[in-house]
Amino acid sequence: MLNGFLVLLLCQLLGELVVLASGVPVPGPVFGMILLLLVLIAFKKTPKSVRLVSEGLLRHLAFLYVPAGVGLMVHLEMISHYWLAILVALLVSTFVTLVVTALVFRLLGRLNGPAKGEIGDSSEGVK
Amino acid sequence: MEFWVYFAAKPLFWLIVTLIVFMFASELNRRSGGTPLLHPVLISMAIIISFLLVTGTRYETYFEGAQFIHFLLGPATVALAVPLFDHFERIKKMWFVLLVACISGAVTAIVSVLLVGLAFDLPVEVLLSLAPKSVTSPIAIGIVEKIGGYPSLAAGLVLITGAMGCLLSPLVFKLLNVKDGAVKGFTLGLAAHGFGTAYAFETSALAGAFAGLAMGMTGLLTAFLLPVVISLMGFN
Numbered sequence: 001m002l003n004g005f006l007v008l009l010l011c012q013l014l015g016e017l018v019v020l021a022s023g024v025p026v027p028g029p030v031f032g033m034i035l036l037l038l039v040l041i042a043f044k045k046t047p048k049s050v051r052l053v054s055e056g057l058l059r060h061l062a063f064l065y066v067p068a069g070v071g072l073m074v075h076l077e078m079i080s081h082y083w084l085a086i087l088v089a090l091l092v093s094t095f096v097t098l099v100v101t102a103l104v105f106r107l108l109g110r111l112n113g114p115a116k117g118e119i120g121d122s123s124e125g126v127k
Numbered sequence: 128m129e130f131w132v133y134f135a136a137k138p139l140f141w142l143i144v145t146l147i148v149f150m151f152a153s154e155l156n157r158r159s160g161g162t163p164l165l166h167p168v169l170i171s172m173a174i175i176i177s178f179l180l181v182t183g184t185r186y187e188t189y190f191e192g193a194q195f196i197h198f199l200l201g202p203a204t205v206a207l208a209v210p211l212f213d214h215f216e217r218i219k220k221m222w223f224v225l226l227v228a229c230i231s232g233a234v235t236a237i238v239s240v241l242l243v244g245l246a247f248d249l250p251v252e253v254l255l256s257l258a259p260k261s262v263t264s265p266i267a268i269g270i271v272e273k274i275g276g277y278p279s280l281a282a283g284l285v286l287i288t289g290a291m292g293c294l295l296s297p298l299v300f301k302l303l304n305v306k307d308g309a310v311k312g313f314t315l316g317l318a319a320h321g322f323g324t325a326y327a328f329e330t331s332a333l334a335g336a337f338a339g340l341a342m343g344m345t346g347l348l349t350a351f352l353l354p355v356v357i358s359l360m361g362f363n
Contacts, residue, residue: 008202015205026350027269029204033347036208046209054206057199061321062168063149064200065264067193069172069286071279073179074186078253078280085247089257090284093240094291097261097318098299101232105310106303108224 004049008057011036141192148174161329163293166322168286186279200265207263207346210339218340225313229344230352232317236261237349237356251362256281258357259349260288263320266346270353274362285320292319293326308334316341 015032018024040046046054057064072079079086152170159165179189190197211218218225237258244254255276259267264285271281296315305311308331315323316338324342328335 005202008205011205011208012201027204027266027273029201029269030266030347030350032201032205033208033211033343036205037211040208040212041215046212051209053202054209057203057206058210061203061263062166062325064196064203065168065282065286065321066145066149066171066175067190067197068200068264068268068279068282069168070175070179070189070193071186072172072283073176075277075280075283076176082247082249082253085244085249086253086257086284089240089243089247089249090260090288090291091295092243093236093260094288094318095295095299096239097232097236098292098296098314099303100235101228101317102299102303102305102310102314104231105224105228105313106305106307108227109307109310 001049001052004047004051004053007039007047007050008032008036008053011039138192138195141189142195143192144178145171145175145193145196148178163290163322163326166286166290166293168322169290172283172286200268204263204265204269204346207343210336211343214336214340225340225344228313229317229341229348232314232341233261233345233349233352234356236318236345237353238360241357241360252276253280255357255362257284259353260284261292261318261320262346262349263342266350270350274354274357286322289319289322292323296323296326309337312337313341317345320345 011032012029013032014035015030016028018031019026019028036050040050149167149171152167152174155170156162156165156167175189178184179186240257240260241254244257249257252275255274256271256278258274258276259270259281262270262285264282267281267285268278271278292315296311296319299305299314300311305314311330312324312327312334315327315334317323319326320342324335324338327338
């Protein structure tokens with residue numbers, strides 16, 4: 001369990017170092033994610049401790065959003081000015097994104113027919 | 128009153144408040160049948176913000192306690208590699224379909240929200256905070272810190288987008304006659320990140336797996352694409 005947490009933190013640290021050294025405008029943990037993915041691919045399996053910690057964190061992912069979400073209070077005045085525009089922008093964009101993604105995926109999936117049939121049931125998930 | 132002043136200044140107090148409020152909000156959501164309108168994160172935000180405003184507490188004071196929860200978003204982002212690796216065989220087989228669908232969806236999400244925002248004459252910082260709205264919060268916060276919006280505003284907008292995606296998706300799937308669980312899940316995960324992924328799992332395990340995959344891919348791709356798209360659109 002502790003090993004797994006250490007692996008995640010080390011990947012994050014290395015990710016931050018990559019960002020610092022390269023100046024690429026990508027968050028450090030994203031590089032950390034890529035790094036861990038490469039490690040898992042090289043290992044060919046997920047060590048139990050890494051899986052335990054990762055699934056624990058991801059199961060409570062929603063909870064981890066709360067402190068940053070409360071930060072909206074700092075912007076209450078701005079939101080009261082622009083709330084309608086922000087709401088419309090989010091609604092329209094979310095709708096269009098859903099439509100475009102579903103259409104593209106379905107269209108390409110049809111061209112690529114057999115691949116879809118190979119997908120079986122799946123493992124437990126991320127919340 | 129002195130008692131209150133003492134406790135309110137302790138990081139531990141706000142950590143406990145966050146935990147209790149979230150547990151209450153989750154229970155409320157469960158009892159109301161799990162509707163995305165009453166998402167536990169949105170309810171928690173509303174309750175805690177009201178509490179802070181009523182007690183005249185600054186966000187910085189609250190965050191001294193809540194930062195310990197917030198910190199875990201970093202390792203949680205790294206942890207997304209695990210579900211990605213779990214589905215790696217499928218990803219390899221379908222990589223082209225997934226990549227093209229993900230790029231089209233991610234670019235649509237960014238460009239459409241910026242265009243509507245521009246039409247409403249929103250300030251640049253607000254637009255930049257809106258841009259990564261379909262990406263899971265830890266990545267969105269990181270992106271906005273880099274491109275110069277308000278990270279805490281972005282985090283809130285991401286959460287609202289997640290709830291909207293869940294609300295709108297049944298309508299969209301009905302309109303387009305989408306029945307395939309893989310398509311449904313991938314679409315939900317792309318447009319509504321973790322909220323969409325949790326929602327997709329309620330439909331089927333297949334939909335959930337594809338949603339988790341889409342969430343990870345969209346986060347990754349957006350982190351790289353967004354700086355390019357906003358400079359192409361002339362923001363910096």
